Amino acid sequence: MSTQFYNEMYDAAGTLRPHYQAFAEWLAAMPPERLARKQVEADTAFHRVGITFAVYGEEAGTERLIPFDIIPRIIPAAEWTALQAGLWQRVKALNAFLNDIYHEQEILRAGRIPAEQVLNNAQFRSEMMGVDVPSGIYAHIAGVDIVRAGAGESYVLEDNLRVPSGVSYMIEDRKMMMRLFPELFSRHMIAPVQHYPDMLLENLRTVAPKGVTNPTVVLLTPGAYNSAYFEHTFLAQQMGIELVEGRDLFVKDETVFMRTTQGPQRVDVIYRRLDDDFLDPLVFNKESMLGVPGLLSAYRAGHVTLANAIGAGVADDKSIYPYVPEMIRFYLGEEPTLNNVPTWMLRKPDDLKYVLAHLSELVVKEVHGAGGYGMLVGPASTAAEIEDFRTRIIAAPEKYIAQPTLALSNCPTFVESGIAPRHLDLRPFVLSGKQIGMVPGGLTRVALREGSLVVNSSQGGGTKDTWVLEN
């Protein structure tokens, strides 16, 4: 066992952690051939059901499976309780921040965050100024990426507040584990996650426009060629709501309707999996064929709720990320319980100087990048790659941030050579409406290549079932 990284299953002395005890006994008794057979069974089943994602940059319409690993990631109850409290605190502060900057902007006037960082941000939507949204909630669904590093302390890597995806894999992974290894579920008290779609629907219903008692909720997808289309169909089906595309909707008298075989039907809440830019061609990207002309006018009039709200992206922008602890102190009067990763903002000359001198040790990310595209992992890069990145940084330093390379925790994973440790992260999904809630756990992503720290599915990452143990 490597001692350099925190291992989820064994401590530094190589002793099994107590919450993995029962699993390890089961694993030891399991013949390797049977395990290998189960892995094949899982892959076949995922393929047959068509749980795939599209890969950008490859031949159009290429669909790939996200590899599923049969060794679960286990989180003890006490650890989860603390993590959940930290997540709620963080998401509450982020929603308060969004409500503030689109209204009074007190945090800017108090000088706690530089105003230009917010107001000049490409994700800040001035169209949202003064618009009241139900319950003051902007980020109804937040997918907060958590990693463990060092001696096991948790860090928030990023707050995904736009259209976070991955929750369908959380549910499908659980279904798969229950199918493959039912005996494990009688040996452990594992908190269920399959009711997530019910919680989500209930959450969306609570943020319906004022006066609507029995809201019609729909899921808006960019269409079958989107990388997360499987998830869109999955969630719509699980919630029993219509999966709509922009062309299915139209706006009349500042009200949104969908075209049905029985004529137009009013829509009250739109769970949209479409970026801000594409939502309304009258206001945002004029070229967008995916959106609904006039949607913003209906939204501003309060006749329809969008989840997440337009303009929520400003709060998860990497240039705003360093200020989240400050938000928690400002709005909640509390100390943050989850750590932020120390971040250098390259628009600051001192930070830039330091980072350029230490590129080979650091992770550099594009401020507006996502999905593991456009980032440099210093220690894993060649000299040429580093020099290439250096040129790009110097050309536009404000587009980048840098962070120390975290020694991400790892967990035993079933790979070709047998069972070996691989690095992972965790994306829990926090639901905010009239109340805040979540299912225990989230999506564990694992970097399947040896030594790799990049867990994104577009970069060869896989997933694991995530167990939160109940006491």
Add this chain to the structure above:
Amino acid sequence: MLSRTADHLYWMARYTERAENLARLLDVSYQMSLVPQSVAAQNENWRAILALNSLEAAFAEVYDEVNVDNVLRFMVADPANPSSIYTCLRAARENAHAVRGTLTAEMWESVNATWIELRQQTFEQIHSRGVSEFFDWVKLRSAVIRGVTFGTMLKDDSLHFIRLGGLLERGDNTARILDMQYHILRNGDEGASDFYRWGALLRSVSAFQVYRKVYRDAITPGRVAELLILRMDMPRSLHACADGIVHMLQLIANGASAETERQAGVLHARLHFARIDDVLTSGLHEYLTDFMDRIYDLGDGISRDFLVPA
């Protein structure tokens, strides 16, 4: 339900049904080509298949000569042919993919598996195993998809639009198969070989045994036409299709669909009260062409009223 969802379901069913009937048509043509006849006469039959789908020009762009191998390759496996079995099953799968959340898991899997299996075969492989085996496979997959549809789907509008699409396509296709074969047979030499040809035509629409059971008599063109056009109890007849279309339209009716319902009613009445002697006297080809035109107009009306409303 969402108009676009209905549209995808309706076309999924139409393309699946079309692929099946194409397999039936090609199978009967292939069987008939085995009956002794001149090469010229044979190739004339294959030309008729292209004409039936208005594909002569598209075919001529790729192939020099109309013969059995070229036409089979073109109609079975050519992705460039908008009416090949390959293209139909791909379109069925694409429509299903667009609304997979509306389908039951088994339905999606059976449509998807059909496409995956088809994609893995080259025409050479199909040919070397014998095309009839392939046509049987297409018919079987269509039957599986239909069976899973009726066996697992909730009987709501989703199912009604699937059935409507299937019935419209089947009515049209039966009329086409009959029109073409009837034309060839009427122009052919009279003789013993006709018996085999009429037999093959009946088999292509799974009606050979039905014919025996219903008529208990020699196969005559008039009776074949009657069976495939007017018999209400023959599941692939025009009458049975029109009957189903009227029923489905009643189930999905909305404020805009009265005219389409009326047209379907007229079509049904014309079949319900027709006599085969009158049909044959006034000209079978004309009768079938009129039927196909009416089906086309119904499809138009259904699109306008339900699937792609303005």
